[in-house]
Amino acid sequence: MELSQIKYFVVLAQTLHFTRAAETCNVSQPALTRAIQKLEQELGGPLFLRERSHTQLTELGQLVRPSLERTLAAARDARSQADAFRRRETSPLRIGLEYSVPTAVLTPVLSALRRQNTEIELTLRQGSQAQLSEQMLAGEIDLSLLVNGPDLPERMHRWDMFSERYVLLCPPEHRFREHERVTVPDLAEECLLLHEDAACPLRRYVSDLFEQNGVRPRRQHFGSSLEQILEMVHASLGVSLAGERLPATAPVLRRPIDAEQATRSVVLAVVAGRQLGPTAALCVKLLRARAWTQDSKAEAA
16 A cells, blocks of 8 residues: 555545546546556455446445545644754754763863854763663664773764873872872772772773782772762862863862873763754754864863
8 A cells, every 4th residue: 555545545535536536546437447447456356446437435334434534534643753853953962971070071062052052952971881881772862972082882983072181189187288180009008088989980990900009098088979979079078080081179189190191081972874863963063173182282271
């Protein structure tokens, strides 16, 4: 059963006149007649009674008419929605941020996006790299900022955004205020405040760092968000680590980590070959065009 056959049936059911129906459908009368006959063969019986110049629906025609009219209306509605989708100037924007990548890195880009598009429908999600990658592949997230690593799926297309050092966070009165840099053995003596999810890149970094240096943490506390961890730092419950682009959170003191591997790279990831909506595509463009190096210099100043 073809959509054109359904259209011809509906028009003919309304006009009950083969010639006028053919003109309305912009086809020849023989073509319309053949389409109706084919539809009748598929449905197993005549749909119209033809009595000289008079045409009327059969009982079967009356029975199937509501269903075929709904089918035609649904097809037209779908086409209308598709046309509107292609013409749209805005679309939902769903961004994923891997644990420890602060939302603040998006602020300049989101501000620029807001100036260009006042109808943003924004959703921010935080999770592990595996969780966000799965959601991107499932079409639930448009793009993500992730810590670059070997586990990123091959289907992800990525662009380098920025590199940053890991820094230690501690209360201002902490003994590390006298240190220019903090060594791994010194760090191991402290109570570490980490994300409860072992997939957090900062937590993985600390574990690898301790393993490489043959030390173990004295004690650890865990939180489910960066906000909770910072509050624990403020309360002098321990020390934590963060990327240096984490916005200033007075009265927290920052100190560099004295280790060979003390930097990380953050990438923008999207599903390769997948077309993005206009808002997400613009966001990717703005992210890629941003002068991240200049931002880092400004923050350091």
